[in-house]
Amino acid sequence: MTGKIEQTVGLLLRHVLLVMLLVAFLVAVFAQSAFAADARTGASNEALNDDIVVIVSSLNTVKALTRVRVEDIFLGRMQQFPNGQRAVPIDQAEGSAVRGRFNKGVLGHTSVQVRIHWSRILFTGRGRPPRSVASNEDMLQAVAADVHAIGYIERRFVNDSVAVVFE
Template sequence: MMDRIRLLHRTCALLLALAAADASAELVVIVSARSQAPALNGDQVAAIFLGQSGRFPGGLEAVALDQRLGSPERDGFYQQVTGKTPALLKAHWSKMVFTGRGQPPREAPDSASVRRMVAENPSMIGYIDRAALDASVRPVLVLR
């Protein structure tokens, strides 16, 4: 009887984990609806968010805006776009700051804040949950 209960608990835990993974947010990289920035590929977005480029293709200034540290959106974004875990990202920025080559992007608390700030500044680029999209911003890259 105890074996059946354990098996039932494990099965329930597995189903919950699968449901949570399925419900994970689809992220979009956004710019202001007023921005002239073109659609971007993952390498271009990674270069901007890792401080390796401060410009969009074509030369316009690009200012990256992060979600808050530890948020699932931030962790998912960096894992998908750069392949970096939070620990690797911290090491990257420690090196960049120490060598004087850059500062990490400014942070906003959530997708709504990122959307609002990006909409107000055509130089900004951020990432949000796809469900938070509206006409004030436009996607330049969809992450799946």
């Protein structure tokens, strides 16, 4: 009797899952068109903005970093500056044009590839993606205030509270 019920429920579950997969694909197709449209707008904004620079607090003794080192820190491979001091990367908001351009221009990957990279680290319990701030102004403040912090902003936002370590 119980076996019969389990069998019926099992059959039902299979059908529910198959229907869910179908629905998910349909939803995905619609969502994709919106996402692609967004991505195009992002790309057209790119030409209007000035370039992106990597910054640390002016209190930090690090004066310059290589691209490989910036990559290592932002992809979680390295948790320290070359001088041995702890490095804490900070990202701009998910989906922002600045973050997209930093990912592509400095890290050499699309935002989705960076996300896939972090999902590998996250779901194996080895670490977490960097925290993020909402804007260039917030980034400036967060980096200036913390000797361990490293972030990136559009060049026109740079002031004395931070030092440019990669451009």
